[in-house]
Amino acid sequence: MAIPPGIELIFKDTEANPEAKNDPDAKNAIFPGPTQSILPNAFKLPFITLLLLKLLQQSPFGVNLPTWAWVAALVSVHPANWIVSTLYNMHRVKKEAAARGAILVPRVKGGIFELIGKIRNGYMAEGFFEWSRQYGQTYIFPIFGVDRIMTMEPEHIKAILATQFDDFHKGEIDDQFNSLLGSGVFNSDGEFHRNMTRPFFSKVRISDYDVFERHAEETLSVLANRLAQGYPVDFQDAVARFTLDSATQFLFGKAVDSTSAGLPYPPSSSSSYPSSSLASSSSSETYLTHPSTKFVTAFAQGQQALAFRGIRGKYWRLFEFWKDEAAGYRKDVEEFVNPILDEAVKSLRRKEKGDMESGSGSMKEVGEEETFLEHLVKVTKDKKVVMDELLNILLAARDTTASLLTFSVYVLTQRPDIVARLKSEISEKVGFARRPTYEDTREMKYLRAFLNGSYFQCGYSIFLMHRREDLWGPDALEFDPDRFLDERLHKYLIPNPFIFLPFNAGPRICLGQQFAYNEASYFLIKLLQKFDNFSHVLDVQPSQPPPEWKPEPGTTKGRDKVTLFSHLTMSVKDGLWIRMENVHETLEEGQK
Numbered sequence: 080m081a082i083p084p085g086i087e088l089i090f091k092d093t094e095a096n097p098e099a100k101n102d103p104d105a106k107n108a109i110f111p112g113p114t115q116s117i118l119p120n121a122f123k124l125p126f127i128t129l130l131l132l133k134l135l136q137q138s139p140f141g142v143n144l145p146t147w148a149w150v151a152a153l154v155s156v157h158p159a160n161w162i163v164s165t166l167y168n169m170h171r172v173k174k175e176a177a178a179r180g181a182i183l184v185p186r187v188k189g190g191i192f193e194l195i196g197k198i199r200n201g202y203m204a205e206g207f208f209e210w211s212r213q214y215g216q217t218y219i220f221p222i223f224g225v226d227r228i229m230t231m232e233p234e235h236i237k238a239i240l241a242t243q244f245d246d247f248h249k250g251e252i253d254d255q256f257n258s259l260l261g262s263g264v265f266n267s268d269g270e271f272h273r274n275m276t277r278p279f280f281s282k283v284r285i286s287d288y289d290v291f292e293r294h295a296e297e298t299l300s301v302l303a304n305r306l307a308q309g310y311p312v313d314f315q316d317a318v319a320r321f322t323l324d325s326a327t328q329f330l331f332g333k334a335v336d337s338t339s340a341g342l343p344y345p346p347s348s349s350s351s352y353p354s355s356s357l358a359s360s361s362s363s364e365t366y367l368t369h370p371s372t373k374f375v376t377a378f379a380q381g382q383q384a385l386a387f388r389g390i391r392g393k394y395w396r397l398f399e400f401w402k403d404e405a406a407g408y409r410k411d412v413e414e415f416v417n418p419i420l421d422e423a424v425k426s427l428r429r430k431e432k433g434d435m436e437s438g439s440g441s442m443k444e445v446g447e448e449e450t451f452l453e454h455l456v457k458v459t460k461d462k463k464v465v466m467d468e469l470l471n472i473l474l475a476a477r478d479t480t481a482s483l484l485t486f487s488v489y490v491l492t493q494r495p496d497i498v499a500r501l502k503s504e505i506s507e508k509v510g511f512a513r514r515p516t517y518e519d520t521r522e523m524k525y526l527r528a529f530l531n532g533s534y535f536q537c538g539y540s541i542f543l544m545h546r547r548e549d550l551w552g553p554d555a556l557e558f559d560p561d562r563f564l565d566e567r568l569h570k571y572l573i574p575n576p577f578i579f580l581p582f583n584a585g586p587r588i589c590l591g592q593q594f595a596y597n598e599a600s601y602f603l604i605k606l607l608q609k610f611d612n613f614s615h616v617l618d619v620q621p622s623q624p625p626p627e628w629k630p631e632p633g634t635t636k637g638r639d640k641v642t643l644f645s646h647l648t649m650s651v652k653d654g655l656w657i658r659m660e661n662v663h664e665t666l667e668e669g670q671k
């Protein structure tokens with residue numbers, strides 16, 4: 080899973096896998112920090128303290144403490160335990176490291192307070208990047224007394240994802256994500272969910288471009304209409320709907336038609352834009368009250384709540400003592416998914432009836448015509464299990480590819496030279512009149528390199544690893560798809576493939592990788608066939624990096640004109656507001 084910066088990295092679980100301790104290769108792997116210390120839960124310690132004080136009072140010594148001393152003892156028991164266990168753990172780690180001949184991971188100074196300062200400055204990733212320049216590619220940063228390990232080291236990431244896969248598990252993440260995602264392929268260990276999901280990613284299924292055609296056409300025409308009215312558009316919102324509709328069509332056999340909600344209007348005062356009857360409150364209301372908008376918002380806010388849990392780590396329940404912050408969002412999400420599920424059950428029953436009458440059909444195997452949802456409904460009668468699985472896969476399929484397309488188009492607004500290269504490849508391989516085919520997209524090497532370059536998506540250390548100059552060369556921070564095509568490919572990536580991991584690696588590599596490449600390629604070809612002159616509309620872009628950030632060599636500062644936002648996936652904070660011109664209009668202009 081893409082773990083955003085701030086979420087505790089999967090840790091080496093020597094407790095669960097005692098053999099890992101004796102593994103010689105594990106010596107130089109990320110060393111387990113005090114993260115695993117046994118800290119008491121909220122009530123156990125005060126209760127034991129109370130019991131001891133009571134015993135002391137009733138003992139032959141008859142120690143009678145004044146009320147304030149009882150209160151002081153109860154209040155200080157947690158901080159005291161924290162100090163003692165932290166010191167003990169530091170000592171234990173040092174001793175164990177010496178015994179293994181391992182190097183201790185450096186610890187950043189300042190921890191949470193420094194991190195909060197960096198987040199306030201607007202760019203969390205730049206904070207992590209700065210630490211990597213100061214402390215190296217692997218470091219510990221403590222949050223609320225719990226150590227987090229961050230790494231951008233391909234060898235360590237390879238160990239976590241592939242070579243020492245069994246030594247690592249998703250651990251607390253599973254617990255933190257439960258109230259929104261339940262248990263499903265994305266946040267569960269083990270092979271069960273993956274095995275159930277895998278058959279739906281056969282080549283035939285992922286190269287069925289009819290799914291993309293319908294939804295790409297719808298999305299592009301909604302965008303064109305709004306642009307024709309003179310308004311900029313939030314491209315991020317539009318592609319999140321395109322990927323939701325495509326994913327639901329692909330997985331459930333029926334799209335949820337979220338594109339029919341329309342598009343939001345720019346957040347700033349509409350005075351600088353044409354007054355249109357469509358901008359009237361009724362049309363905005365349709366957008367706001369559309370069931371898919373409620374779903375999209377609840378799903379995003381739910382993920383944000385999970386990201387906060389990640390930052391709070393093992394103490395997250397204390398912060399949600401009175402209220403589960405994600406449960407409400409899950410309810411809203413269920414409200415939207417429930418009718419889809421009921422419809423799938425009904426359609427399955429109809430099919431079963433038909434199959435029984437005709438004497439055909441297998442209840443065990445995945446048929447070519449069967450949808451993922453139908454398969455789930457067959458495998459289990461437990462509605463919660465089906466719902467969990469659906470939400471997991473929707474998260475995997477929707478937000479990730481929407482993020483890729485959003486950042487791709489952001490690049491198009493900044494780099495007319497890249498737009499020209501992409502258009503020239505389209506002209507050579509597909510032309511501007513017909514639909515792209517699976518074979519076309521496979522042939523389009525520059526488009527693939529462009530998509531590879533656009534992977535802003537993965538948070539945690541992958542995000543920063545993709546920006547390391549020692550791994551990618553002195554121009555690592557430049558957006559340059561040619562690095563996947565020219566001599567740099569042979570110099571950096573081919574000898575060291577673990578430096579590029581947008582889809583993860585090892586036994587839990589993304590199942591939707593080819594689907595995502597196909598979907599994004601298809602959409603971008605259609606977009607570029609139809610539009611030109613992409614521009615980022617800064618006067619309505621709500622969130623922008625601090626103006627005092629001047630471009631600084633070796634940093635990401637001053638490069639981006641949008642603020643990044645990350646929960647389980649990464650997005651542009653408050654949308655990506657752009658303009659683009661219809662190719663036909665541009666031609667007419669040019670001919671005048």
Ligand code: HEM
Pocket residue numbers: 080081264265273276326472475476477479480483536537581582583586587588589590591592594595
């Ligand atoms: C640009 C688009 C995408 C990116 C960058 C991406 C990335 C990832 C990553 C990093 C993981 C590993 C998560 C982990 O366990 O830590 C993953 C898992 C997964 N992805 Fe994707 N993904 C994308 C699109 C998709 C799509 C479109 C689908 C489905 C239609 C999909 C289905 C899955 C599934 C089912 C898993 C779980 C695999 C498992 O845990 O065994 N992904 N993806």
